[in-house]
Amino acid sequence: ETGVTQSPTHLIKTRGQQVTLRCSSQSGHNTVSWYQQALGQGPQFIFQYYREEENGRGNFPPRFSGLQFPNYSSELNVNALELDDSALYLCASSLTREYNEQFFGPGTRLTVL
Amino acid sequence: QKEVEQNSGPLSVPEGAIASLNCTYSDRVSQSFFWYRQYSGKSPELIMSIYSNGDKEDGRFTAQLNKASQYVSLLIRDSQPSDSATYLCAPRSRDDKIIFGKGTRLHILP
DSSP states (O other), X not given: OOOOEEEOSEEEEOTTOOEEEEEEOOXXXXXXXXXXXXXXXOOEEEEEEETTEEXXXXXXXXXXXXXXXXXXXXXXXXXXXXXXXXXXXXXXXXXXXXXXXXXXXXXXXXXXX | OOSEEEOOOOEEEETTSOEEEEEEEOTTEEEEEEEEEEOTTSOOEEEXXXXXXXXXXXXXXXXXXXXXXXXXXXXXXXXXXXXXXXEEEEEEETTSOBOOOOOEEEEEEO
């Protein structure tokens, strides 16, 4: 059984640029959630995708957008990057949206200069 | 009141002792609770879940839920240096999303 994977592991961008982060969910899982974790903070919920549809969104501006593909992998896109977007971006998959247990990928560390 | 509150620590506990981690929550969360462990530079790892009032034990870990007082705790018995990490309390919100506290840093002293 393959766990949750994310790419890339590290990324450096400059203000105003755009970035795409990728996540492959654990085998058999149809729900993916994205989180942003700033240094010293807990993960903050960005949004969740279930069967290719957005299923809830946290308090993030529209320049944070996402996508889920038929194989349940997912992308997180961030436009017009700001310095405060520097964080660890975590993807978590779960068996289905009603299932409580989430399994996290290793994360993507984004630095915005 | 914030939805989830944890003491940021660090909490220092001698090796072999019991570490006690606490979390309080608001009415805006539901009654499902999770504890995650996060090592520095790594992603969170689910270690315990609890859904009903009382205690739930799993190996050296015990989760305790007190709905009347709106708190949930995690006890780690026979603490080991490998338990040194940040512990995140994560209840399920009423709209079925997992929300995280800031975490408590635990340091086990050899």
